[in-house]
Amino acid sequence: MAVRALRAAVAGASGYAGGEALRLLLGHPGIEIGALTGNSNVGRPLGGLQPHLAPLADRVLEPTTAEALAGHDVVFLALPHGQSAAVAEQLGDDVLVVDMGADFRLKDAGDWERFYGSPHAGTWPYGLPELPGARAALAGSKRIAVPGCYPTAVSLALFPAYAAGLAEPEAVVTAASGTSGAGKAAKPHLLGSEVMGSMTPYGVGGGHRHTPEMIQNLSAAAGERITVSFTPTLAPMPRGILATCSAKARSGFTGQDVRDAYEKAFADEPFVRLLPEGQWPATASVYGSNAAQVQVAYDEHAGRVIAISAIDNLTKGTAGGAVQSMNIALGLPEDAGLSTIGVAP
Numbered sequence: 001m002a003v004r005a006l007r008a009a010v011a012g013a014s015g016y017a018g019g020e021a022l023r024l025l026l027g028h029p030g031i032e033i034g035a036l037t038g039n040s041n042v043g044r045p046l047g048g049l050q051p052h053l054a055p056l057a058d059r060v061l062e063p064t065t066a067e068a069l070a071g072h073d074v075v076f077l078a079l080p081h082g083q084s085a086a087v088a089e090q091l092g093d094d095v096l097v098v099d100m101g102a103d104f105r106l107k108d109a110g111d112w113e114r115f116y117g118s119p120h121a122g123t124w125p126y127g128l129p130e131l132p133g134a135r136a137a138l139a140g141s142k143r144i145a146v147p148g149c150y151p152t153a154v155s156l157a158l159f160p161a162y163a164a165g166l167a168e169p170e171a172v173v174t175a176a177s178g179t180s181g182a183g184k185a186a187k188p189h190l191l192g193s194e195v196m197g198s199m200t201p202y203g204v205g206g207g208h209r210h211t212p213e214m215i216q217n218l219s220a221a222a223g224e225r226i227t228v229s230f231t232p233t234l235a236p237m238p239r240g241i242l243a244t245c246s247a248k249a250r251s252g253f254t255g256q257d258v259r260d261a262y263e264k265a266f267a268d269e270p271f272v273r274l275l276p277e278g279q280w281p282a283t284a285s286v287y288g289s290n291a292a293q294v295q296v297a298y299d300e301h302a303g304r305v306i307a308i309s310a311i312d313n314l315t316k317g318t319a320g321g322a323v324q325s326m327n328i329a330l331g332l333p334e335d336a337g338l339s340t341i342g343v344a345p
């Protein structure tokens, strides 16, 4: 008996995250693409906005309304922060809503209000399946909050150390991101002439809105409050995040204990590869794939655990994580429509 494909709509189809979701969904064996919605580009064909999505070139963007999004099994929201809640509340409880924005990621309303400056909409099951307990929360869920791209990279790098009790509760993170992380809307600091051939930090001093999300994830893994000093950096590349994370090692552990904890954490993970000792994560190796590369080292001199991860911010960091979590929620094979194969050189 033929199995009916599930119908998925994408709101924010003209943006980077929506475009990446569509790229992956076009290759998904169980999904058929339904409505595509936008805002300023309503009425325009997708071919002029996402020219790499050839099979959808003639599809025209509709307004982001409950009517356009009705009648789908799955709705992906790839909208600016603060826009998802109003749309989601008009969708039935029987529809799987996968929010790639930030609206439902944080548990603490105070954190949300401090970092996003608006009332907290609520908390949905969190779409980072590799975290302890996450798959159980996602299975059968009708609402998914897809993590931010930096929290994905940082949580994958550090949660094994915290879950195993190897590290002191103060982490230091620097992470470089490709420019697509900032979205498609033109921004003066993201013009080619500003970005090419240069790297610069931003959100320095604890101000980046992804900081509370990292703290939430690492504290849950550790069972105690973890502080994170996070410094993001803009890198002259379109995609990719390289996160370099460290924390003071707790006494009594050896380098082998650290290695063992990471091998155990990722032994059965389809999308996270702990690299062999001596190899280092590279953004180019995960370009366009849902893979995360992780490496860990024990700096004996400084007494610190150093954990490094590389992801593609648009794939594992957004749309790939969204599809992976959707698969779990729907009981589909977790890797349906997803690849761990990068593009090189």
Ligand SMILES: NC(=O)C1=CN([C@@H]2O[C@H](COP(=O)(O)OP(=O)(O)OC[C@H]3O[C@@H](n4cnc5c(N)ncnc54)[C@H](OP(=O)(O)O)[C@@H]3O)[C@@H](O)[C@H]2O)C=CC1
Pocket (backbone or CB within 6 Å): 011, 012, 013, 014, 015, 016, 017, 018, 037, 038, 039, 040, 041, 042, 064, 077, 078, 079, 080, 081, 083, 100, 101, 102, 147, 148, 149, 180, 181, 182, 183, 184, 185, 313, 314, 317, 318
């Ligand atoms: N880029 C990334 O690496 C990541 C992005 N995300 C999240 O995904 C979401 C989308 O980001 P991204 O794709 O980068 O952003 P873009 O700026 O590239 O795209 C924004 C999309 O939202 C639509 N839109 C804008 N305003 C409204 C509105 N008021 N109502 C309905 N639709 C609207 C735009 O439509 P139109 O073009 O027609 O105006 C466009 O399709 C954000 O919440 C972001 O945080 C999450 C993780 C990583």
Ligand SMILES: CC(=O)N[C@@H](CCC(=O)OP(=O)(O)O)C(=O)O
Pocket (backbone or CB within 6 Å): 100, 101, 102, 147, 148, 149, 150, 177, 178, 179, 180, 181, 182, 183, 232, 234
């Ligand atoms: C390079 C760059 O600007 N990156 C974005 C993060 C994008 C992302 O993952 O975040 P949200 O889903 O939370 O928007 C930033 O630092 O704001």
